[in-house]
Amino acid sequence: MADIRERDDAEDLAVRDPAEAEARADxxxxxxxxxxxxxxxxxSDLLRFLATLLAITGVLVLALVAKQTLNGLEKDVTEGATRLPELLSRVATFLGGAALxxxxAAFAVERVFHRDGLRVAEGLVAAILGMVVAFLLGQWTVTAAPEDLRxxxxxxxxxxxxxTLLTxxxxxSTAVRISRRPTWRALMWxxxxxxxxxxxxGYQITLVGGIITVLIGMAIGYGTLYGVGSPNTRPxxxxxxxxLRKLSxxxxxxxxxxxxxxxxxxxxVGLKDxxxxxxxVLDRDRQVAGLPYRLWRRFRLNSETRRRAIRSLRAELEREALMAYATQAAGxxxxRLLGTSExxxxxxxxxxxxxxTRPLDEVPDDEITDDTLAQIWEQISLLQIQRLAHRRLTGEGIHLDAAGRVVLTDARSGEIAAGDLLLRLDVAQLLTYLALRVGAERSxxxxxxxxxxxxxxxxxPLLQRIALxxxxxxALAKDKGMLGxxxxxxxxxxPRSKVEEIRLERFRPRTLVTIIASALAAYFLLSQLSRVNVVQVVTTANWAWSGLALVASFVSFVAAxxxxxxxxxxxxxxxRTVLVQFAASFVKLVAPAAVGGVAINTRYLQKRGIHPASAMASxxxxxxxxxxxHIALLLLFAYITGANTANSFTPSRGLGVALLAVAVLVVILLGVPPLRRLVTERMRRLFSNVLPRLLDVLQSPAKMIESCVGTLMITLAFIVCLDACVGAFGGSMGFTTVAVVYLTANAIGSAAPTPGGLGAVEASLTLGLTVAGLTPEVAASAVLLYRLLTFWLPVLPGWASFAYLQRHEAL
Structure with a gap:
């Protein structure tokens, strides 16, 4: 009877309080x-911390660039403030300090009253850190910081x-997350x-100082939150x-x-039936996981291929649900998606x-039959008919059930009403994945x-690594020839299909390196030009020597x-081949020195009907x-210079350190396996099939003589040009010495990632000529004239040659 009464009491409780009964059942x-x-x-806290540090850097850089504007703004504001009544100014200062x-304190009392004292403790830790950091940075600024920053x-x-108080x-305020309370947030700010x-x-803080104080305080708050962690709010x-019970x-x-x-x-979850x-389960705090990678892809790829980097919890739920229902409707x-809920x-x-089911990644390669492959493609065909892009066709997104039937999963990344490009990307991705499993021919x-x-x-055209x-x-890193x-x-x-080129990337990572290197090179060139009067260089140069340098510059194109x-x-x-060399000088404006000429010459040979592999080999x-x-001439001229002009060209300690640094760099490149593999792979791509091509040349004495004469003439023409430029400003240092300087600087310029070796060549030539005995002014003037004749002046005829060759389909 007691058990019956207890059961009746429980049933009465369930009737009276369904929520309590539900919680008891759970x-x-x-x-x-x-x-x-x-x-x-x-x-998210770490990302906000990093973003705040980036904002601090940006504000400081902008302030250093616009110092005069900031000074004028501060002067205008402070002059306007002096017109306010002094009493009003004092009252505002007092009220601001007291309210701060x-x-x-009021927010802390309110949190403690709601038994949230731990959050207040975290805020106090951040406040103490803020005070200490502000004091230390302030002391450093006054005593040791650069004058402009101070x-x-x-x-x-x-x-x-x-x-210190404001920090x-x-x-x-940041650590206690006051920003999540709209009323308190408005009051606090x-x-x-x-x-x-x-x-x-009141002249107690500068405009930049106030902005930096606020940003440093926020950075410390976010850093504290990430360091000590936040209460776990995941259900x-x-x-x-x-x-699930609410979904019946x-x-x-x-x-x-x-x-x-x-x-x-x-x-x-097992159900009663x-x-x-x-x-x-989609957790809100996981929505920003992997955000830097998504932002990088969004910034790097064209708009049609990228995905939204940030999406709210609600938007993510709706997106996945919509894609699940759409794939079901497509057959x-x-x-099947049975329910969703917050x-x-x-x-x-x-x-x-x-x-x-089991994912395809867990299925051995020998168990993937042609029937399985056909089923996979049939499923993709159903999606493509309804303009649905899956966007994650990997071994984790494709499953097989016990009967060997294909099941598609992981549709969260998909797109409805997808454009042609996204649908073709799915085909390219699946082709590549299956080829890695069963081979290119079967795929x-x-x-x-x-x-x-x-x-x-x-x-x-979408079989590109970046698209996958x-x-x-x-996986392709281990099988580099698969895409080919x-x-x-x-x-x-x-075989007769017309393939259009599709560029998915806005830019390549090496483009960033080129831009940064070019900016540094431009800064160097401007600093060099500030030491030289360009008008004086042009008007005082000996035109006989300059004319010789111009002729030598032209001869270098014929030699090439x-x-x-x-x-x-x-x-x-x-x-026409000479015009191609001029066109290559135009391309050097946007490509490194060692890349532009190779690309133009290879394209020219292909347009002449030469097979791409043979063109690349030539x-x-x-x-x-x-x-x-180049190496042989460098050794030869270095030997002659050391034997004949040892007194006038004694290498300095700085040059010795530079050569030692180059040697260390070579050791690192050859001693670190990943770097060595990168270098050898690049060299293999450039010089593959070279030996058979050299054997073809050796069989023809005329071709062999022409190639050797042309190669030697290029180097000698540039050396004569540089020597003539030195002579144009009254310098005299010997042909062999100039040759050593040129050959060394040219090697450095070819390795530089800047267009045409910009910056690296100028720096190397100027340093070499100065070490060899020229005054810095004469060396800079000679290098400026040399680069004008060999790099800048050929740009206009190079552009004309490029346009002419393209118009006549020679490029």
Whole structure:
């Protein structure tokens, strides 16, 4: 009877309080999952900390550039403030200072009253750190900082560079997350604004000092939050079950399984009717995970291929749900989405039907049959008919069930109403992944049987590493020839298809290196030009020597044409080949010195009907022989210089250090395996098939003589040009000495990533001529004239040659 009464009491309680009964039912279901940590280091706090540091750097750089504007602005504001009544100014200063202390204290009392004292303690830690950091930075600014920085932060007045009180309050407000409370946030920032304005008009803080103080306080607050961690607000497994009950499911068991590739939690939930749900939980604090990589891809790729870097929790939930319903409507074999729900304000869930499958990554290669491949392509065809792009066709997104049927999963990254480019990207990605598993021939053959040759031909220009997923790119690093093999198979399948070039990248990483190096080179050139009067250089130069230098510069282009002709067994017209060399001088404006000429010459040979491999081999052979001649001439002239002019050209300690640094760099490049592999791979690409081409040249004495004469003439022409430029300003140092300087500087310039070796060549030549005995003024003038004749002056005829050759389809 007692058991019956207890059961009746429980039923009465369920009727009276359904929420309590639901919570009791959830407690009765044990969720097998690791204990959630009490505190988490949120990636968002770290990103805000880094963004604040970046903002501090940006403000300082901008302030240093616009010093005069800031000084004028401060002067105008302070002059206007002097017109205010003194009493009003004093009252504003007092109220601002008092409120700056009262508001944080009131917020702390309110938090303690709501039993949130731990947050207040974190804020106090940040406030103490803010006070210490502001004091130390202030002392450093006054005693040891650069003069410009000190003037920006103090205005040359006896004040604190960084306001210690304001830094502490900002750090405290950031650490207690006052920004999440709209009323308190508005009140706090209003008080901060009043305080900064009062102190600024009272000459107690500068404009830049106030901005930097606020940013440093925020950085310390975010740094504290990330360092000590934040309370874990992720809902536990019981909260997930509560949300499922609201969707009319009846869970009887639950266990956490491996997270998905984006770090979202996943649960396998058993229901009362014997079925199972696969539940994905989207946590708000995980929404910014991997944000730097997504931002980089969004910045680097064209708009049609990139994804949104930041998406709210609600938007992410709706996106995945919409894609799941769309794939179901398309008839594709995917797990059915049975329900979605938010779990409070910090998470959301998606409940899918459970299918007993295994990912394709876990299937051995020999078990992937042609029938399996055909099924995969049939599923993709269904998506493409409905303009759905999956965007993650990897071994984790393709599953096989017990009967060998294909199931597509992981549609979160997909797109509805996708454009042609995204659909073709899916084909390229799947082709590459399957080729890595079963070979290029089977991948292309089975795809063509389902999708048709035209679909593969359309995907051909998208077989680029940058277009593929991160996992596929990593796999391609071990099989570098796979993309080439795929292209060959598709071309063999559809040989007459017209392939358009598609550029997915806005820029390449090496472009950034070139831009940065070019900026540094431009800074160096401007500093060099500031020492030289350009008008005086032009008017005082000896025109006889300058004319000789101009002729030598022109001869170098003819010599380059002879060199190229000598390494090509097929006949080449001389003057058109000379025009190609002028065109290469135009391309050097946007490409490193060692790259532009190679690309133009290779393209020219291909347009002459020479096979691409043979064209590349001819250019590679010319570069290899040029390198050999360069080293041999450097050793020869160095020996002659050391034997005959030891007294006038004694290497300085600085030159010895430079040579030692070059030697150390070579040792590092050859001694570190990844760097050595990079160098050898680049060299292999450039000089592959070179030996057979050299043997072809050696069989023709005329070609051999032409190639050697052209190679030697190029170097001698440039040496004569530089020597004549030195003579144009009254310098005299010997032909062999000039040769050593030129050959050394040219090697450095060829290795520089700047267009035409800009900056590196000028610096090396100026240093070499100065060490050899010229005065810095004469050396700089001679180098300026030399670069004018060999780099800048040929740009205009080079552009005309480039346009002419393109118009006549020679390039």
């Amino acid at each position: 407690r009765d279901v044990y969720v097998v999952e690791p204990l959630l940590p009490q505190r988490l280091r949120r990636p 202390l009262v508001v944080p 003037l920006l932060l103090t205005g040359n007045r006896d004040i604190e560079p960084l306001n 502490s309050v900002i750090a405290y 209003g008080v901060i604004g009043l305080y900064v304005l009062a102190f600024f008009t 536990p497994g019981n909260a997930v079950l509560t949300a 499911f009846t869970p009887v068991s639950a266990r956490r399984i491996d997270d998905d590739h984006q770090g979202s939690r996943r649960y396998a 014997g079925t199972t749900l696969d539940v994905t 594709a074999s995917t797990p 779990i409070g304000t910090e998470a959301a869930l998606l409940a899918y039907e459970h299918l007993d 292309v053959r089975t795809a063509a049987a389902v999708m048709g040759p035209d679909a593969l031909a359309a995907a051909l 997923t991160r996992e596929t790119r990593a 093999a795929l292209r060959e198979q598709i071309v063999a399948l559809k 044409a002879l060199m190229l002709r000598g390494f090509v067994p097929e006949p080449l017209p001389l003057w 250019v590679g052979a010319s570069q290899l022989v040029m390198l050999v001649f």
